[in-house]
Amino acid sequence: MLNSIINIIFIPEIFLASTSFICLLFGLYTNKNSFRQTCNFAFLILLSTTVLIYFNIGSNFANYDMLFSKSSFINFFKILVLVGSAASIIISKDYFLGIKLINFEIPILLLFSTLGMMLMISANNLMSMYLAIELQSLSLYVAAAIKRDSLSSAESGVKYFILGALSSGILLYGFSLIYGFTGSMNFDEINFYLLRYENLNLGLIFGLVFVMVGLAFKVSAVPFHMWTPDVYEGAPNSITAFFAIVPKIAAVALIYRFCLVPFENFYLEWSQIVIFLSVASMFLGAIAAIAQSNIKRLLAYSSIGHIGYILIALVAANDDGVKASSIYMFSYMVMNIAIFAILLSIKVKNEYLVNISDLKGLSKSNPIVSLSISIIMLSMAGIPPFIGFFGKFYVFIAAIENELYVLSILGVLASVISAYYYLRIIKIMYFDNKNNEEQLIFKISFQSKVILSLSLFIIICFILYPSLLINISASLTI
């Protein structure tokens, strides 16, 4: 009996959920300023859940497969989500203390959202997929509006909530059509049912399109990206960091699984949608970012562009595509952790940095920080020898293997355009003269410094031993 209880408790999701409750009670019943301890506690919880997933602990319940599934791909993405979430909690702790936003509920909400993302990645049923999406987005709506006395934060929360609810509605309509025409909610059973057919009938195509639209909202692919820049701009910086780093990973994993498991044999039907989403996201991400003066908006458009490249790998729809997506997602996470760790510790005139022009003259006052930003920007632009290059490289290899020549040429073009605004930041830091005497202050806590240097180390030194990650990602199966 005891043995089985221990077995159940160490299933990663159950462990995360139950320790989150403990964390909630801990925050509630300790003294008033428990924010710092709750953050540390949340960090520990996320790390130990990562260890549990790494050692692949779990057991088989009755009806377990009906709603839930498990594979190396799922485990890889779950680890990415957990590590990203843990890192973003640590780098944002000092920012929250700096703006005096010390509700202990913030790390709790982020924990629940992470739990939702884990369930989302491993969903094997339309119902569990929907509920997991709701769990993660409900926590994020609250997180976006958490700065109650700021108008822009409330605006971003409401915008995110309304558009998220709309996309959930579209998603559910798609689910109902798919369920109506196949008679099942389970991914494997839908796949099995569809084996009998050569072509999808009209109802199923409608269902597929609606679900893809709903998922495109969640990954913020063009033309369903409108909320991203506004929400990123309005939310507090550290919540923006979380938005940029974590939910995208889970949503990408989900869109991969949705396309490649139930609709495995109907490549032609969904690939048209994905090709459009991918090309539009890459170009809009590259072109719209040029005109931005707010660095959070710029990073929002940059993330839209990155989603475009990941969707190329989805169109490739082979083992190389899965491999490329996991490498790309890893590099995306590391680069975003690094850039946000820096952004959350720069202050201009006693306020946290928002405008790109405030970076002028950083190379004189803070050469090491400006060098790190330059490295991250070069890596995001996909310039070798940094990690961002490998992400794009494997995506294009996967596309070329599957003879998607036009798509890969368009991808390279968009990548060249996007290099402009990444390089512009470097130019502003190194070559623009500072016209007024504003002192940039860079103050970073020890823990964020560790995370920042670790991610910079990965960005720079990935080229020395790339096969470590590449071998793992080559062995992943959906």
Added chain:
Amino acid sequence: MVIYSLTFYLFSSVAVLSALMVISAKNPVHSVLFLILSFVNASGLFVLLGAEFLAMILVVVYVGAVAVLFLFVVMMLDINFVKLREGFLQYLPFGALLGIVLVFELGILYLTDRSTNIYNNQIPLEPVINEIENTKMIGQILYTDYFYLFQICGLILLVAMIGSITLTLRDKGGVKRQSIVTQNTLEASNAIEKKRAKLGEGIE
């Protein structure tokens, strides 16, 4: 059989009449009370159909939550209902048109049902009551096959609760709360101070 039809007609006629009263009552509070009566009668109809779970849910959700909410709105907010009623005659032709369309469609449905005659022999007039009542059946599925989904729903509700408290609770300073411990441990020597007032002067 006779009792069954009698109960059916009792419940349905009370439901329809109270629905009529909802829209014709002058006093809005009376309207809401008639709405509750109508809901309760509808749930009685559900019981007759053998769907006792739906009947209970109808009472709990609609009577317990929605109608009481209406009552609150009607009583708390100062809405001028006479003014809301003013456009009644103006909208009457449009409403009548909708009613006619509905009656027409119902007639077509009835006629096709008569002419095709598919269902007449199959559907029994009274529902078949199973050995296991449907609350139990729903419970058996919900807590076994879909236990996982049930748990996630619980988590979502928890997050909604945490979120609404975080976003709305404001900790006001200066609120005086009763602390029973300090009240009970208070002694006369700490609480009462004796002072001697001089003649012609007060105490500061």
